[in-house]
Amino acid sequence: MSNIKNLKEFAQLAGVSTATISRALSGTGRVSEETRQRIATLADRLGYQPNVTARNLRTQRTMTVGVLVPLGHEAAQHLSDPFFNTMTGFLADALSDHGYDLLLSRVLPKSDRWLDRYIGSGKVDGIIVIGQSTEFAVIETVSRRYLPMVVWGGQVSGQHHCSVGSDNRAGGILAARHLIERGCRRIAFAGPTRGPEFGERLQGVKQVLHEQGLSETLIELPSHFEPEAAFADILAQLDGIAELPDGIVAGSDVTAIGVLRALQELQVDVPGRVKVIGYDGLPVGAQVSPPLTTVDQQLRRGAGLMVELLLRRLAGEATESRMIAPNLILRSST
Amino acid sequence: MSNIKNLKEFAQLAGVSTATISRALSGTGRVSEETRQRIATLADRLGYQPNVTARNLRTQRTMTVGVLVPLGHEAAQHLSDPFFNTMTGFLADALSDHGYDLLLSRVLPKSDRWLDRYIGSGKVDGIIVIGQSTEFAVIETVSRRYLPMVVWGGQVSGQHHCSVGSDNRAGGILAARHLIERGCRRIAFAGPTRGPEFGERLQGVKQVLHEQGLSETLIELPSHFEPEAAFADILAQLDGIAELPDGIVAGSDVTAIGVLRALQELQVDVPGRVKVIGYDGLPVGAQVSPPLTTVDQQLRRGAGLMVELLLRRLAGEATESRMIAPNLILRSST
DNA sequence: GGCGGTTGTGGAATCGATTGTGCATTGCTG
DNA sequence: CAGCAATGCACAATCGATTCCACAACCGCC
Numbered sequence A, B: 001m002s003n004i005k006n007l008k009e010f011a012q013l014a015g016v017s018t019a020t021i022s023r024a025l026s027g028t029g030r031v032s033e034e035t036r037q038r039i040a041t042l043a044d045r046l047g048y049q050p051n052v053t054a055r056n057l058r059t060q061r062t063m064t065v066g067v068l069v070p071l072g073h074e075a076a077q078h079l080s081d082p083f084f085n086t087m088t089g090f091l092a093d094a095l096s097d098h099g100y101d102l103l104l105s106r107v108l109p110k111s112d113r114w115l116d117r118y119i120g121s122g123k124v125d126g127i128i129v130i131g132q133s134t135e136f137a138v139i140e141t142v143s144r145r146y147l148p149m150v151v152w153g154g155q156v157s158g159q160h161h162c163s164v165g166s167d168n169r170a171g172g173i174l175a176a177r178h179l180i181e182r183g184c185r186r187i188a189f190a191g192p193t194r195g196p197e198f199g200e201r202l203q204g205v206k207q208v209l210h211e212q213g214l215s216e217t218l219i220e221l222p223s224h225f226e227p228e229a230a231f232a233d234i235l236a237q238l239d240g241i242a243e244l245p246d247g248i249v250a251g252s253d254v255t256a257i258g259v260l261r262a263l264q265e266l267q268v269d270v271p272g273r274v275k276v277i278g279y280d281g282l283p284v285g286a287q288v289s290p291p292l293t294t295v296d297q298q299l300r301r302g303a304g305l306m307v308e309l310l311l312r313r314l315a316g317e318a319t320e321s322r323m324i325a326p327n328l329i330l331r332s333s334t
Numbered sequence C: 001g002g003c004g005g006t007t008g009t010g011g012a013a014t015c016g017a018t019t020g021t022g023c024a025t026t027g028c029t030g
Numbered sequence D: 001c002a003g004c005a006a007t008g009c010a011c012a013a014t015c016g017a018t019t020c021c022a023c024a025a026c027c028g029c030c
Helices: A007-014 A018-026 A033-046 A052-059 A082-097 A114-120 A133-143 A168-181 A196-211 A227-239 A253-265 A283-287 A299-314 B007-014 B018-026 B033-046 B052-059 B082-097 B114-120 B133-143 B168-181 B196-211 B227-239 B253-265 B283-287 B299-314
Strands: A064-070 A101-107 A126-130 A149-152 A162-166 A187-191 A219-222 A247-250 A275-280 A293-296 A322-324 A327-329 B064-070 B101-107 B126-130 B149-152 B162-166 B187-191 B219-222 B247-250 B275-280 B293-296 B322-324 B327-329
Touching (some): A064 A114, A064 A133, A082 A126, A082 A299, A082 B082, A082 B101, A101 A114, A101 B082, A114 A126, A114 A133, A133 A149, A162 A168, A162 A299, A168 A247, A168 A275, A168 A293, A168 A327, A187 A196, A187 A253, A227 A253, A247 A253, A253 A275, A253 B283, A283 B253, A299 A322, B007 B018, B007 B033, B018 B033, B064 B082, B064 B114, B064 B133, B082 B101, B082 B126, B101 B114, B114 B126, B114 B133, B126 B299, B133 B149, B168 B187, B168 B196, B168 B247, B168 B275, B168 B293, B168 B327, B187 B196, B187 B253, B219 B227, B227 B253, B247 B253, B253 B275, B253 B283, B299 B322
Parallel strands (some): A162 A322, A187 A219, A187 A247, B064 B101, B064 B126, B126 B149, B149 B162, B187 B247, B247 B275, B275 B293
Antiparallel strands (some): A293 A327
């Protein structure tokens, strides 16, 4: 369709200078309404589009945001994890609403300089990191000299980097209270124990049990992140247990789904005999059987918030970390 | 860490010309081993990294591939769809293995020129489109003048663009045969009826039934794409049915999960009374209960293949479309 | 010692846009 | 009608790298 290669060529055809065309199309600067119209229609007809790379070089902006997913030790860890994928999707939407593109990178944090490398290349205007976990220290260091960065994850006191995440402790409280209201007395917490987010959720649960004088009954069911491994972990532990809990708080929806499968395998009725509540609010939770009651982190809102904060940081503003108040999604597993 | 802003500054510090530095770091051209070493260590110490935008402009390559997900009429259609998210993840891995970045874009194909716009901007060296569906015609047109494009989807005879996808008809055959081997006689096909991929799968099923003299017993259970809507569609139809099928082929894993939920709701035993087989091979299929038997499209391999073909096209080669032979993943739902 | 050939390096053009500055031209005011 | 401001446009610098070309130094050989 378009035979036009670059601005200069277009300018010759239009009989004006490149400067005028640039200004006419961008709407900045003084151009007569008449020529603006003429150039606009001509551009449309010839299918001219400015070269983004050249523009980026000149303007020193790329209109692109890097989304980094740090993978854990096992490279395959997050591949089948619906959480990261769902989050990435929401981010793509939120960013494109603001005219930004999303450069997706999964990184294996081998050295401590994975973040520096990414930043230094100048490919992106800012970055969003999904999950702190083992990389907390690196993120914290980098945040002191690199401003346009927002991280999904928990917020600890004294933390320097800007994070967005749900209030994990409040979420844990919400989950435990719900189970107790439903009549549970022997409560278990299933899920990974590493990672600040999960720890906070567990603390929330413990706090409620303590208030209710049920502390000593908390059962801990540690598990891996990865869905299949989590299922195996949970199954092994539940299978050998003397007395089943009557309510299980899972550290994530992925874990919760593993718990449901394990209970199914053991032919334990959910929610009749054991009630299960997840954490995340992933769409997939509605698709399992029984549909999963869960603590909703409002990922869509979280993604929107991260983008908003990042844009403010790009504008030079200093922004505070934000916690999102979690809320319950009641379905059939409790 | 690094106070170095650009090549020129670095060159002054190093006491050589920019040309030499560029050659030393890229390893192209003639540079004495001694200076190469010196510059390499200096670059490392100063944390110098070449500006990617400038390099892209000069070399006319971006080392970036655009991954386009055309959304249907409903913008929310694919957000909760694990298929796209899983595929995107695999593509990210395959691309980064070859040093390419992944620019993710979800597009609402409002006009016919969404593809042209994307291509013309020069942001990417090539593109991968996930799913043809309603945009088949646009893709076909563009493919005649824009070479570096590979599409995930079916392959129809006479098709010009390069596609990678599973052999949908063969997959349908595989699924139907499996159910019949398991003793099913009243077979149903559940899933969206639009879209070339699903049509082919249905054809495969029909072919098997025809061969077995079971043609007239095929029950069709049309449904939407979107998980929740699919569940509702299936439930409504199964609820009102005179005689239940004893085997159900689902057009996708998402549909299959909806089928499982509907059957659970109706308290129909799976696989005892009805057997269910999905299509896709998504990881999430292993996480539902009962774990889903499914036709595996080998998405990871598919993603790798798309990247490989795209790279060949970038090198100017003409490539043929490829079909991936599907295979069964046997789990507990059949 | 002169000469072709290799090797290492620097100068400068180049990629394609954006944008500050300057120069006509036009319009308005007193 | 002089003088000044506003308007519309072109020229050229600029962003930061890569790479073509030229050139000097050095080598070995006759």
